Amino acid sequence: MDGEAGPRRGGVLPADGLVGRGREVAALRGWLDEARGGAGRLVLCAGEPGIGKTRLAREFAGMALAGGCAVAWGRCAEAAGAPAFWPWRQVLRSLGIAPDPVLGSGSAGPDGEAAPEDRFRVLDGVADAVATVAARGGLTVILDDIHWSDEPSLLVLRHLADQVADAELVVFAAFRDREPSDVLARVLPDLLRSPAAARLDLRGFDLAEVRDQLRRMADPRRPGAPAPSPPVEPAGDREPGGDRPPGADETARVVLGVTAGNPLFVREIGRAVADGTWRPDRPPRSVLDVVAARLERVGPGCRRLVQAAAIVGRRFGIGLVASVLAEPVDACLTFADEGVGHGLLDRLGAGEFQFTHALTRDAVEASLAGAATAALHRAAASALAERFADDLSDHLADIARHWAQLAPHGPAEASAARAWSARAAEEAVRRLAYAEGVRLYRAALAFDRGAMAGAERCRLLVALGRAAYLAGDLAGCVDAATRAAEAGRAAGSPELVAEAALVLEAAPGQGVNAVADRLCEEALAGLGAPAPVGEGAGDDEAARRASALRARLLAQRAHLAFYGGAQDRLDDLSATALAQARASGDDQALGEALRARQEACPGPAGRAERLEIASEMLALARRTGGARSAMWGELWRIEALLESGLASAAAEELTGLRAAVERVGGPVSAWHLDRATACVAQTQGRYGEAQTAARRGFDRMRAVEPAPAGGAYMAMLCALAGHVGLSADAERFAREPFDGPPRFRTMAPLTRAVLFVFAGFPEDAAAAYQLAGPPDSWSLPAFFVVPGHVSAVLATAGLVTAGLGRPDELAELLRRLSAFRGEHVIGGGVAYLGPTELALGRGALALGLLDGAWAGGAWAGEGWLDAAVDDLAVAADRADRAAAPGFAAEARYHLATALRARAAPGDRERAAAAARDADRVARALGMTAYLDRTAALVAELGDGAERASDLRARVLSPREEQVARLVADGLTNRQIAARLVISERTAQNHVQHILTKLGFSARSQIATWVVRAVSMRDE
Structure with missing residues (x-):
């Protein structure tokens, strides 16, 4: 297949009759027919060795070809030496697509590592290539023996499984169910959960x-x-x-x-x-x-060829085996034909053969004596190195496999095995096959017979640690870093200890901080005091390198302090790291130090410095051409501008961020763009765009880093709910909270409490708020101190309004929040919450509206209605100037409510004007959470001339009018939920609100009203 120029279509494969598989063939034929109609299928064919999985796959390929469908094969190699993405390389080649532009010969950055988004780009590239071919008339992809697959190849299959259902595509993947690899055992449940997946278990013959x-x-x-x-x-x-x-x-x-x-x-x-x-x-x-008996019946030349081929692998090229045997290719072809005739081999194509079954190869290999096996492995390693000397990248792991078999024969062989395994591991990591890199680095280290120098061992362990981290094996990463530090100490090299400490960079998980901090401290002590920074210091290259390394270590300690909530240490560490990085002139150190310093400048007090840091990072990006530096600089600038109340300026910066993200590529950078786009849109009242961008970002990021993806999306949903009501996703987050990082143990229940307040479920809000504990026990991340108190004020204000108590606590929260007057509230760059005065005014209004039952509280007698009027008027003005119209409308609605309640001379006129302005903007923006309230308030404060039916029409929000029309059409709550893509409970709530607002008791009354009141308004 590898040599074919394109996918095979049309024609009928010769069949020799298939026994006992009528049920399976019928199912496969049906799935092919469905795929032709655009409903693809992932078929997972399971069974023991020899059960007929490959034979059924061949029959299936013949059926597909007979129907004019393209067919592409990818066979996984049981030998450990296959390169990453091996079956997909075969598939792409058989489709006439060069593999390297899709899979990449490596997508590593300057430091030799690849980011998660690079790996995602590979997965998406394969899926796009396959989908493109499928769209031309159908495609069947057959993956054989996926129990031998490398992890990257299975991740491609998992990614593709989510897209099969809507394509003219059938993917047939065969595996041994009694001996799945650890990797397949982890991925298989995900594959089976795909809506398009079907499992086909093959049984033995009766x-x-x-x-x-x-x-x-x-x-x-x-x-x-x-x-x-x-x-x-x-x-x-x-x-x-x-x-x-x-x-x-x-x-x-x-x-x-x-x-x-x-x-x-x-x-x-x-x-x-x-x-x-x-x-x-x-x-x-x-x-x-x-098999052994049949091997004895072939000639000596055929026997030697089959034995050499068994060492090479189940599938082999005749040229390589000829090199192993030092025989002419023509002679080897004759021997191979003899093997085909005796049922030992199958011919695949020009010069390509494979053993009829893995058991056949196993039997042949088992028949070899120890000396013969060693000689063949040595010959195979040499043949591979010579034959592919111009580009060994696809063969490094295979060469390493052969030397691994030779390692027990002596120190020279063990040294060669170690060197080849390390090269193969480096190549695997470069190709994003991190788990394979971990395996190969561990193999390289296992070949140490005491002769390996401490420096070499340290470097291998550092590389192992980085590969383990990228593979998601945090425990393996910590272990490798610890052992690398031991090797660095043994080698007497503080620089190596420092490299070991930096392995754990950006991996501050539970149990990691202490190890990482200890290693950083040791490395810094080993490096000694920094050389004098000043004139001439840059001329000393060794001092410059040491300064850069020290700056990176300090930046890492700052990151660890940030994740550990040690803001006081973070400030000192990040400042020192940045100073040393600047003095060293090292761009990598400067970029890492700038990121650390940005984390040390939270909230309004740090905004000016964050803007300066953003400018310096953007200057670094321009100087080095670094796309990631540009992305971080643009992100920080947008967040600082929003916090400055400059939404229009922040919106203009999105163009630069978009350009940087396109250069970086991948889901993580795209998520940053999506969350920034959503935040700017939400600030400016473009709620549909904000919802779309936020959901898109969540879908991109949750497979990579579920905690930040879920946290950012939940924050945006909560902010949107305040203006447009709860979406189905928001309700799910409220009802089924996810486990966030420990740093957010306070923020998460506060956010849920606000969601329940917005949804009109005060008892649920009280229960969620209770989980946060007393305010004095709260633990809020530095960047979320102000947003956390705003959320707490909104939640407790809702509880006070619902008569569920906590007025004293609300008064104390208002006192704390008042320290941030004059600021705009934005949490971590994911959601804008308006001017601080908006929350202060809403909290004061809730206390001012309390009746006499609470008159004895410590909060009483504070002139809360006066405070509410003053703060809400300021909030409306500041929201106007910030280009945040939705928050201006929110402030004016509550201002009108406060003025109406205070009832001082002139208050009613001011209230009516504020209510009209709020109603006008709310309708223009589609603020469904406010439309009924602003309309009712305008009517109450107006001249009362509106007809009851017209008033009722205005009281219903656009969403409720939409639901009312569907009720009039005779739809049930479940049907309404399906039509509007909301939960059934949300649909039920909408219907109940309509009945309450209109004073009705039956759905039939809503239908009558729709015909009369809505049509009257349309006239």
Whole structure:
């Protein structure tokens, strides 16, 4: 297949008859038909070795070709030396697509590592390439033996599984269910959860099917030919009513007994019966002996070729095996043809062969003596190195495999095995195959017989740690870093200890901080005091490198302090790191130090410095051409501008961020763009765009980093809910909270409490708020101190308004929040919450509206309504100037409510004007959470001339009018939920609100009202 120029279409493959698979063939034919209609399928075919998975796959390929569908094969290699994405490389080649532009010869950055988004780009690239071919008339992809697949290839399959359902595509993946690899065992549940997935379990033959198989083997041209006789035919007459010769059933029964119906065993034993080499007293393992017996019957040249090929791998090119044997290719082709004739090999294409089954190869390899095996491995390693000297990248792991077999033979062999394994590991990581890199680095380290220098061992452990971190193996990362530090100490190299400490950079998970901090401290102590920074210091290259390394270590300690909530240490560490990085002139150190310093400048107090840091990062990006530096600089600038109340300026910066993200690529950078886009849109009242961008970002990021993805999306949903009501996603977040990082143990319940307040469920809000604990016990991340208190004020204000208490606590929260007057509130760059005065005014209004039952509280007598009027008026003005119209409308609605309640001279007129302004903006923006309230307030404060029906029409929000129309059409709540893509409970709530607002008790009244009131308004 590898040599084919494009996918195969049309024609019919020759069939030699398929026994016992009628049910499976019918299912496959049905799935092919569905795929032609655009409903693709992922078929996971499972069974033991020899059960017929590959044979069924060939039959399926023939069916697809006969229907004009393209077919592409990808076979996984059981040998450990296959390059990353090996089956997908075969698939792409057979589709006429060069693999490297899609998979990349490596997507690592300057530091030799690849980011998660680079890996995602590879997954998406393969899926896009396959989908493109499928769209041209259908495609069937067959992946054989995925239990031998590398992890990257299985991740491609998992990614593709989510897209199969809507494509003219069938993916048939075969695997051994009794011996899945650890990787397949982890990925298989995800594959089976795909809506398009179907599992096909193959069973062994029954007696009739064994008999049929034996007949066909006796004479493949005559399906009805008699089965071969067993070596000793039992006595007896011909069975009545049949045309079978005496003993046919007995033969089949004996074969079934020793094979359990395994088609491969049936076939092999049938051949042995035919040629007289089978002994029926052997268990199924005798199949290996059958293969060995057949190997003895071939000529010596064929036997040598088959033995060498068994060392090379199940699938092999004749040229490589010829090099191993130092024989002419033509002679080897003759030997290979002999192997095909004896059922040992299958011909795949020009010069390409494979063993008929993995068990066949196993049997051949087992027949070799130790010395012969070693000689062949040595010859294979040399042949690979010489034959592919111009580009070894696809063969490094295979060469390492051969040397691994030779390692026990002496120090020189062990050294070679270590070197080749390390090269193969580096290549695997460069290709984003991190788990394979971990395996190979561990193999390299295992070949140490005490001769490896401490420096070399340290570097291998550092590389292992980085690969383990990228593979998501945090425990392995910590272990490798710890051992690398030990090796660095043994080598007497503080620089190596520092490299070991930096392995854990950006991995501050539970249990990691202490190790990382200890290693950083040790490395800094080992490096000693920094050289004097000043004139001439930059001329000393060693001092410059040491200064850069020290700056990176300090930046890492700052990151760890940030994740640990140690803001006081973070400030000192980040400032020192930045000063040393600037002095060193090292761009990598400067970028890392700038990121650390940005984390040390939270909230309004740090905004000016964050803007300066953003400018410096952007200057670094321009100087170095670094896309990631540009992305961070643009992000920081947008967040600082929003916090400055400059939404229009922040919106203009999105162009630069978008350009940087396009250069970086991948889901993580795209998520940053999505969350920034959503935040700017939400600030400016473009709620639909904000919802779309936020959901898009969540979908991108949750597979990479679920905690930040969920946290950012939940924050945006909460902010949107305040203006447009709860979406179905917001309700799910409120009802089914996710486990966020420990740093957000306070913020998460506060956010849920606000969601419940907005949804009109005060009891649920009270329960969620209770989980946050007393305010004095709260732990809020530095960047979320102000947003956290705003959320707490909104939640407690809702509880106070609902009569659920906590007025004293609300008063205390207002006192704390008042320290931030004059600021705009934005949490972590994911959601804008308006001017601080808006929350202060809403909290004061809630206290001012309390009745006399609470008059004895400590909060009483504070002039809360006056405070509410003052703060809400300021909030409306500041929101106007910030280009945040939705928050201006929110402030004016609550201002009108406060003025109405205070009822001082002139307040009613001011309230009416504020209510009209709020109503006008709310309708223009589609603020469904406010439309009914602003309309009712305008009506109450107006001249009362509106007709009742017209007032009712205005009281309903646009969403409620939409629901009312669907009720009038006769839809149930479930049907309404499906039509509007909301939860059934949300639909039920909408209907209940409509009934309450209109004073009705039955759905039929809503239908009558829709016909009368809405049509009257339309006139």
